[in-house]
Amino acid sequence: xxxxxxxxxxxxxxxxxxxxxxxxxxxxxxxxxxxxxxxxxxxxxxxxxxxxxxxxxxxxxxxxxxxxxxxxxxxxxxxxxxxxxxxxxxxxxxxxxxxxxxxxxxxxxxxxxxxxxxxxxxxxxxxxxxxxxxxxxxxxxxxxxxxxxxxxxxxxxxxxxxxxxxxxxxxxxxxxxxxxxxxxxxxxxxxxxxxxxxxxxxxxxxxxxxxxxxxxxxxxxxxxxxxxxxxxxxxxxxxxxxxxxxxxxxxxxxxxxxxxxx
Amino acid sequence: xxxxxxxxxxxxxxxxxxxxxxxxxxxxxxxxxxxxxxxxxxxxxxxxxxxxxxxxxxxxxxxxxxxxxxxxxxxxxxxxxxxxxxxxxxxxxxxxxxxxxxxxxxxxxxxxxxxxxxxxxxxxxxxxxxxxxxxxxxxxxxxxxxxxxxxxxxxxxxxxxxxxxxxxxxxxxxxxxxxxxxxxxxxxxxxxxxxxxxxxxxxxxxxxxxxxxxxxxxxxxxxxxxxxxxxxxxxxxxxxxx
Numbered sequence: 001x002x003x004x005x006x007x008x009x010x011x012x013x014x015x016x017x018x019x020x021x022x023x024x025x026x027x028x029x030x031x032x033x034x035x036x037x038x039x040x041x042x043x044x045x046x047x048x049x050x051x052x053x054x055x056x057x058x059x060x061x062x063x064x065x066x067x068x069x070x071x072x073x074x075x076x077x078x079x080x081x082x083x084x085x086x087x088x089x090x091x092x093x094x095x096x097x098x099x100x101x102x103x104x105x106x107x108x109x110x111x112x113x114x115x116x117x118x119x120x121x122x123x124x125x126x127x128x129x130x131x132x133x134x135x136x137x138x139x140x141x142x143x144x145x146x147x148x149x150x151x152x153x154x155x156x157x158x159x160x161x162x163x164x165x166x167x168x169x170x171x172x173x174x175x176x177x178x179x180x181x182x183x184x185x186x187x188x189x190x191x192x193x194x195x196x197x198x199x200x201x202x203x204x205x206x207x208x209x210x211x212x213x214x215x216x217x218x219x220x221x222x223x224x225x226x227x228x229x230x231x232x233x234x235x236x237x238x239x240x241x242x243x244x245x246x247x248x249x250x251x252x253x254x255x256x257x258x259x260x261x262x
Numbered sequence: 263x264x265x266x267x268x269x270x271x272x273x274x275x276x277x278x279x280x281x282x283x284x285x286x287x288x289x290x291x292x293x294x295x296x297x298x299x300x301x302x303x304x305x306x307x308x309x310x311x312x313x314x315x316x317x318x319x320x321x322x323x324x325x326x327x328x329x330x331x332x333x334x335x336x337x338x339x340x341x342x343x344x345x346x347x348x349x350x351x352x353x354x355x356x357x358x359x360x361x362x363x364x365x366x367x368x369x370x371x372x373x374x375x376x377x378x379x380x381x382x383x384x385x386x387x388x389x390x391x392x393x394x395x396x397x398x399x400x401x402x403x404x405x406x407x408x409x410x411x412x413x414x415x416x417x418x419x420x421x422x423x424x425x426x427x428x429x430x431x432x433x434x435x436x437x438x439x440x441x442x443x444x445x446x447x448x449x450x451x452x453x454x455x456x457x458x459x460x461x462x463x464x465x466x467x468x469x470x471x472x473x474x475x476x477x478x479x480x481x482x483x484x485x486x487x488x489x490x491x492x493x494x495x496x497x498x499x500x501x502x503x504x
Contacts, residue, residue, distance in 0.1 A: 192376040221375050239354050246330040250286035
């Protein structure tokens with residue numbers, strides 16, 4: 001047993017199930033995620049991957065199971081056992097959430113700068129000069145010209161909006177970021193830039209991420225680990241290259257063989 | 263595990279290793295590519311896997327790296343603490359740890375994010391997850407050293423390698439592996455698309471790695487390359503019809 005296995009994971013999911021009424025859409029999912037690890041959840045639409053993401057991100061109360069997160073001072077704590085205020089605090093400090101549709105993750109009618117510094121203001125920072133300075137720093141880190149700081153996101157391209165969402169989330173130095181199809185709907189060239197940026201940022205910040213995607217190539221480039229979902233169940237898990245190059249489950253074999261160049 | 267005191271320390275052991283692919287989409291056809299394979303690879307050795315294609319040579323490298331999952335048998339890789347870890351039982355997390363510190367694999371294909379510059383791709387293994395041992399600048403300097411040694415023209419360093427020739431991509435792959443030496447090195451036809459000058463450079467690199475005690479398991483299509491780097495050859499035989 002190596003010493004790093006003795007440390008607790010950043011997040012531990014145990015026996016998680018989700019139901020809409022009598023219909024179970026996520027069934028008995030368990031996994032551990034360690035700091036700096038990127039886990040891709042793949043599967044076709046309707047497989048339950050987005051519901052799973054929402055459940056582990058405290059956005060959809062599960063019907064069974066536990067989701068625990070390593071609070072900096074208190075160790076692993078079950079998130080649905082926390083108070084609403086604690087969960088909200090977690091969501092705006094140690095967690096980030098990048099939506100598929102940027103309009104769901106940004107305020108489209110306020111400036112880019114206000115979007116980026118909102119989480120800092122929510123934490124009580126009030127000094128205008130400092131907020132603006134940090135916003136400029138983050139706009140630069142996601143390759144948006146600081147000259148656009150006073151423009152609203154509805155004047156931005158799709159790729160810029162996604163990068164703005166990332167800056168808005170990462171400004172509080174979270175330890176875990178959830179991403180729901182972050183690159184879909186973008187041009188291929190824009191996708192590549194975003195992938196490069198996400199990979200660089202997760203490495204530099206030792207940031208863990210759970211990424212829902214239907215794109216196996218995105219999963220290969222970003223994630224060390226992968227979970228394949230079908231009809232609400234995890235049919236296969238493992239290292240990303242292992243799952244893609246030596247798929248064991250019939251559904252994974254179908255998924256991999258259906259792609260032009262995974 | 264008892265260590266041999268007179269011989270060099272074994273770094274990789276494969277015991278009764280078998281690999282079968284079960285093709286669910288082809289009427290559950292079972293394809294056996296490796297059966298009861300045994301191998302011990304020690305420090306400073308370079309073992310050549312030889313035999314016609316389709317004998318499972320690449321499969322052995324992929325099993326050792328954890329890219330393929332074994333059907334049965336053991337794959338023991340020595341970790342940085344000196345303990346053997348069985349790759350067939352190890353968690354995803356410990357396989358990643360072994361890949362980062364204990365073994366390197368040079369495949370025939372370069373698979374990277376499209377937009378990233380060649381020099382950053384080569385430097386990347388030195389910059390991991392916030393725990394950087396070196397600065398970005400130092401990593402780039404080290405990358406520049408390997409790119410120079412492998413004769414990648416400086417005009418290409420800032421370009422993404424997607425448009426590079428096969429031989430250039432292969433050298434990028436070699437550079438990003440050699441930049442971070444690990445005790446076990448897996449090489450899949452490292453000189454397949456290289457000209458004689460670069461082939462000689464790679465031969466020198468392999469010989470140097472061996473002299474530092476790195477254990478190497480490789481596939482070398484070229485006998486003249488093999489003669490210069492290899493200490494032992496393992497011949498792969500056809501499996502009995504199954």
